[in-house]
Amino acid sequence: MKLWKLLALLSIPTALALTSGCAVISENECQAGLWYERGIEDGARGRSQATVYQIAQKCHEYGVRTDTAAWMRGHEEGVEQYCTPENGFVVGRRGRDYEGVCTGPTADLFLANYERGLAVYQAEQQYAALANRYEKAEREVYRLERAMDDAESKEELRALRSEWRGLLREMRYLEAEMMRFGGFGAFNPLLFY
Structure with missing residues (x-):
């Protein structure tokens, strides 16, 4: 199994554990509903797809239904912005965690530059x-x-x-x-x- 795939599999539980105690979305953001835009933002920040489940759970508490499909489409677009080799270096250089969101041909380059950074x-x-x-x-x-x-x-x-x-x-x-x-x-x- 490729290293990036292994990291992706291992990072999902870690990401869930690290973010489970903090508010992922406010009530106002839930009410605004901008799911596609929120997906782009979360993807561009390198957040994993597990984020949408946390958002849905929080918005459910506020009585708001999440458009998961719109969020996922936006997330996919945001991840494309995130998963560049240049950004891999920047993310690593800042000491940020990588949640394993990159796939396809850019994943190896992103990960190599992330490790260098x-x-x-x-x-x-x-x-x-x-x-x-x-x-x-x-x-x-x-x-x-x-x-x-x-x-x-x-x-x-x-x-x-x-x-x-x-x-x-x-x-x-x-x-x-x-x-x-x-x-x-x-x-x-x-x-x-």
């Missing part, structure tokens, strides 16, 4: 975590330097220096790790395309 997003998140750790270590180094100036005994000074040296080693390690992502102080996404 997602790799860049994940690398950027890793870099940000390293930079955050570095900043915390740097603040702690400054705190220890002030504490060493105020140390009241040789033992206290020795313990503070030991901790200070450990933090300097950690900072050097973090600097080296950040270099893998384009340099110290600068994430370079081009390394991950």
Whole structure:
């Protein structure tokens, strides 16, 4: 089975679980009825066909009948807008979930670019975590330097220096790790395309 088909099958229950607790549609939107337009919008956002069942359930609570067929026609059109290779990269680069809506010849290209974009997003998140750790270590180094100036005994000074040296080693390690992502102080996404 192709990877994109497997992802599509696995993503439907996940999408249902993630969206089951939130309002998919307001009462006013149900009353307006613009089902075809709503389908285009949901498809263009990469929402799965399971969305229409959530919409129907919510609108039923408001006493409004959903035109599922019109929504599905619109959704199909919206999915065509969504499933471009360029959009695959953008969706992945933003770290968004893919609900497996793409089929046909564009699905493989969309998924390949989605995975490339997602790799860049994940690398950027890793870099940000390293930079955050570095900043915390740097603040702690400054705190220890002030504490060493105020140390009241040789033992206290020795313990503070030991901790200070450990933090300097950690900072050097973090600097080296950040270099893998384009340099110290600068994430370079081009390394991950």
